[in-house]
Amino acid sequence: xxxxxxxxxxxxxxxxxxxxxxxxxxxxxxxRTYRKNGVICHEIxxxxxxxxxxxxxxxxxxxxxxxxxxxxxxxxxxxLFALMKPAIQMSRLTPRQRVAxxxxxxxxxxxxxxxxxxxxxxxxxxxxxxxxxCDMVHVKSFGLExxxxxxxxxxxxxxxxxxxxxxxxxxxLRKIKPDIRLAFINLDCLRGNGRLVLxxxxxxxxxxxxxxxxxxxxxxxxxxxxAVDILIIDTQGLQRGQTLQKFLEAYALQGKDIAxxxxxxxxxxxxxxxxxxxxxxxxxxxxxxxxxxxxxxxYGNIVNVSNEANLPISALSFGGELQETLAPAxxxxxxxxxxxxxxxxxxxxxxxxxxxx
Ligand SMILES: Nc1nc2c(ncn2[C@@H]2O[C@H](COP(=O)(O)OP(=O)(O)OP(=O)(O)O)[C@@H](O)[C@H]2O)c(=O)[nH]1
Ligand SMILES: [Mg+2]
Numbered sequence: 001x002x003x004x005x006x007x008x009x010x011x012x013x014x015x016x017x018x019x020x021x022x023x024x025x026x027x028x029x030x031x032r033t034y035r036k037n038g039v040i041c042h043e044i045x046x047x048x049x050x051x052x053x054x055x056x057x058x059x060x061x062x063x064x065x066x067x068x069x070x071x072x073x074x075x076x077x078x079x080l081f082a083l084m085k086p087a088i089q090m091s092r093l094t095p096r097q098r099v100a101x102x103x104x105x106x107x108x109x110x111x112x113x114x115x116x117x118x119x120x121x122x123x124x125x126x127x128x129x130x131x132x133x134c135d136m137v138h139v140k141s142f143g144l145e146x147x148x149x150x151x152x153x154x155x156x157x158x159x160x161x162x163x164x165x166x167x168x169x170x171x172x173l174r175k176i177k178p179d180i181r182l183a184f185i186n187l188d189c190l191r192g193n194g195r196l197v198l199x200x201x202x203x204x205x206x207x208x209x210x211x212x213x214x215x216x217x218x219x220x221x222x223x224x225x226x227a228v229d230i231l232i233i234d235t236q237g238l239q240r241g242q243t244l245q246k247f248l249e250a251y252a253l254q255g256k257d258i259a260x261x262x263x264x265x266x267x268x269x270x271x272x273x274x275x276x277x278x279x280x281x282x283x284x285x286x287x288x289x290x291x292x293x294x295x296x297x298x299y300g301n302i303v304n305v306s307n308e309a310n311l312p313i314s315a316l317s318f319g320g321e322l323q324e325t326l327a328p329a330x331x332x333x334x335x336x337x338x339x340x341x342x343x344x345x346x347x348x349x350x351x352x353x354x355x356x357x
Contacts, residue, residue, distance in 0.1 A: 002022070002047065002048050002049075003029065003045065003046070003047040004021070004022070004045070004046060004047075005043060005044070005045045005046075006018055006021075006043070006044050006045075006046065007041050007042065007043045007044075008041070008042055009039070009040070009041070009042065010042060010123050010124075011031070011033075011042045011044070011119045011120065011122060011123030012120055012123045012124060012135075013042075014042050014043070014044045015044065015116065015119065015120065015123075018044055018046045019310070022046055022047075022048040023048060024307070024308050024309065024310050025048050025049060025308075026046045026047065026048045027046060027047050027048065027112065028044055028045070028046050028112075028115055028116070028119070029045045029046060029047050030044070030045040031043065031044045031045070031087070031119060042123070044119075071271060087115065087118075088101075088114065088115060088118045090102070092122060093118070093121060093122075096128075096129070097121050097128075097129055100129040100339075101114060101117060101118065101121075101129065103339065104117070104129075104300060104303065104338070105300075106300075107298045107299060107300035107338065108298050108299075108300025108301050108304070109300040109303050109304060110270065110300075110304050112304075113136070113303055113304050113307050113308075116136065116307070117129070117132055117133065117136065120132040120135065120136070130335060133303065133335070134331060136303070136306075136307045137302070137303055137306040137307055137313070137334065138306070138310075138311070138312040138313070139312055139313050139314075139329045139330060139331050139334055140287060140312035140313070140314055140329075141314065141315075141328040141329055141330055141353050142169060142172070142261075142287070142289075142314040142315040142328040142329070143176065143328055143352060143353075144173070144176070144177065146314075147259050147285075147287075147314065149257050149258055149259040149285065150229070150230060150231060150257060151230075151231045151232075151233065151253075151256060151257060151258040151259070152169065152230065152231070152232050152233070152258070152259050152260075152261060153232075153233040153235060153253070153258055153259070153260045153261070153284075154166045154169075154232065154233065154234055154235065154261050154262075154263065154289075155235050155238070155244055155247075155260060155261070155262050155263070155280050156237065156262045156263035156264060156276075156280065156289075156291075157237050157238075157263075157264075157268075157276055158236070158237030159237070160237070160263040160264060160265055160291055160292075161263045161265070161289075161291035161292060161317055162234060162235065162237075162263050163188070163197055163198050163234050164291075164317070164320075164322060165261070165263050165289055165291060165315070165317060165326065166184065166198065166232050166233075166234040167198065167201050167202070167205075167322055168315075168317065168322060168325065168326035169232060169261075169315070169326070170182050170184070170202075170205070170207055170230075170232055171205065171322065171323070172326060172328070172349075173230060174205075175350065176352050180229050180230060181208075181227065181228045181229045181230075182207050182208070182228065182229060182230045182231075182232065183207065183208035183209070183210055183225055183228045183230075183231050183232070184198060184202045184207055184208065184209050184210065184231075184232050184233075184234060185210045185211070185212050185218070185221055185231055185232070185233045185234070186198050186199070186209070186210070186211045186212070186233075186234050187211075187212055187233060187234065187235045187236065187251065188234055188235060188236040189211045189212075189213055190236075195211075198234055201322065208225070208228065210225070212251065214250070214251070215250065215251050215252035218251045218252060218253065219252060233258075235247070238279050238280070240275075240279075242279065243278075243279055243281070244260070244279065244280045244281060244282045245281070245282060245283075248282065248284075258284050258285075259284065259285045259286065259287070260280075260282050260284045260285070260286045260287075261286070261287045261288075261289050261314055261315070262280045262286065262287070262288055262289065262311075263289045263290075263291045263317075264276070264288055264289070264290055264291065264305060265290075265291055265292045265295075265296070266290060266292075266293065266296040266298075266299055266301045266302055267292075267295070267296055267301070268301070270304070273301070273304075273305050273308075274308070277305070277308065277309050286311050287311055287312050287313065287314035287315075288305065288306060288309060288311050288312070288313050288314070289313070289314055289315045289316075289317065290302055290313060290315075290316050290317065290329075291317040292317070292318075293316055293317065293318040293337065293343055294318040294319050294320075294343060297341075298341065299337050299338045299341065300338065302334070302337070302338060303338060312329075313329040313334060314328070314329055315327065315328055315329050316329050316333060316334070316337070316344055318343045318344060324346040324349040324350055325349060326349055327344035327345075327348040327349040328352065328353055330348075330353045333348060
C-alpha cells in the first residue's frame, strides 16, 4: 500500500490533490487541521493499493489470488473505516446536514463516501449537503449538446439493459431531432436473442441496422455510413478477464471519436461493482447509465459508484418497456431518486431537460 500525506489551505483542495495523485481508489487514513504561522492548514493522509498488481501477477489472477486479495483489502478498509467512524463527529454538523448524512448512510452510502462528504461539509461551512454531493457525483445529460460524439457505444455487464438502452437513446434522439439519420451497429452477433431484439426494433422504428464481426467489417461499415449522423453500437457483456480497452482494439475503435456509456444496476455489491468499473474502464469520454431503477429499493449505491468511477451520469432507466422509460439525467432527477426514492416521471423521459442559463 502506498501512503502519502497531503496539505493545503482547505480540505476540498487537499481532497482534490489526493484524487488527482492517487486516483479514486485512495482511502483517507487520517485528517487534521492545525495552525502554522497563524495560517490554517488542512492535512490528509491517504493510502492506495497498487492498481498495477493485476497485470504484474497474471498467475495470481489465474489462481483467483487477486480477487481474494481484493476481498481482504475491502475487509481491511471496512475495519479502518470502523476505527475512523468516530472521526465523523455528527455534532460538528448543522442539524440539517446531520439528518441528510444519516439518511444517506441508511440508504447504502458507504463509510468512505460518507467521510468524504463529511470532510467537504466541514471544509466549506455553510454549504449544503447537496452542493457538496454535486461536487462528488457528476451529471452530464445525454443529448446532442453535451455528448457531441458521432459514435455512441453502449457497454455494461450481461443483462444490465444495454440493448434496451441503445434503443431508448435512439428513440430519444429522434424525438428531439426528428430528421436525424441514425444507425445501429450490433457487435453482439453470435447470441441470437439480443441480436433479434435489436434488429426487430430497429427495423420497426425505421433505423438502419448493421452488424460487425471484426475490425474489417467495422471499417467497411464506417466507410459506408458516412452519411449517417449518429451511430449507436450495441455490445455484448465482457467476460471476467476481458477489458473494454482490448475489446475496442479488437474492432479498431481505439482513438476514434466515441462516447462510451456503461449500463449499471444499483443493486450490484461493492466488490463486483469495483471489478466491473475496472473491466469497463476506457480513456474515451464516458458516462454511467443507471438501469432497472424501478426494481431497486434504495439508491445510495449510485452515489458510491458514481463517486468512485469519477464518471458523470448521463441517463436513468426505470422500466422494462421501451417507450418513456429512459430520462436524460439531471441533478434534480438524481437527487430526488437518492433522497426521496422518486423515479423520474414519464414526462422527464419524453422531454429534453431544461438547461440552466
Ligand atoms: N424493470 C426494468 N427492466 C429493464 C430495464 N432495462 C432493461 N430491462 C429488461 O432487462 C432485460 C435485459 O435487457 P437487455 O436490454 O436485453 O440487456 P442487455 O444488457 O442488452 O443483455 P445482454 O445483451 O443479454 O447482455 C430485458 O428483459 C429488459 O426488458 C429497466 O430499466 N427496468
Ligand atoms: Mg443486449
